Amino acid sequence: MKKPNILLVEDERDLAEILQYNLEREGFDVVHCADGQDGLRRAQSLLPDLIILDLMLPVFDGLEVCRELRSDPRTQHLRILMLTARGEEVDEIVGFSMGADDYVLKPFKTKPLIHRIKALLRRTPANGQQSDQLASGGVTIDRVNHMCTIDGKEVGLTPTEFRLLWTLIRQPGRPFSRNELMDTCRGEDANALERTIDVHIRSLRQKLNQKADYVETVRGIGYRFRPGNGNG
DSSP states (O other), X not given: OOOOEEEEEOOOHHHHHHHHHHHHHTTOEEEEESSHHHHHHHHHHHOXXXXXXXXXXXXXXXXXXXXXXXXXXXXXXXXXXXEESOOSHHHHHHHHHTTOSEEEESSOOHHHHHHHHHHHHHHSOTTOOOOSEEEETTEEEXXXXXXXXXXXXXXXXXXXXXXXXXXXXXXXXXXXXHHHHHXXXXXXXXXXXXXXXXXXXXXXXXXXXXXXXXXXXXXXXXXXXXXXXXXX
């Protein structure tokens, strides 16, 4: 079986060596680049299964690399996980607006990061094709513009709520465990996050208003998105 290949674009040598070592132990083939220009060239030639992309890079920064990849039909569907020390909410929103599939903050723990990498590889369709806008039951979510609307009216979601809704609405009717939903959320403290998943879901339901019941609790498992389940 072919090993998934990962392109690691990271200029901190010690961090890159640690990541490459641990990823290869998990069965990945890893190619490392230390600047954005080289990373862009390698991405275009290798077409890797996943790109781990630092934002603060020499030559081209990570946002520029991401923008170039998303504008090229050959690379626009590559999976990109941004790895960065920029922790402000606005930075995360900019990252997603540029087309990032996930956004992980430094410092991070290696095992949770690898768990999220595996989850990202699992939840993206095998052919690499994915839409930047999804709609179901009157709820529309636009990943590029980081916007959610209900029957045409915009609803403000936090990055965590946005990720949760995006994950659920991509596969209507499919139950997601809390562990799976944790993969979509910001933060590396898995135990703390597990305790707050229900809080994020409660807040998301409040903002969905008349569509709140579309996010259905699946007893003993977690949650699923089932349009038409409520009054909307």
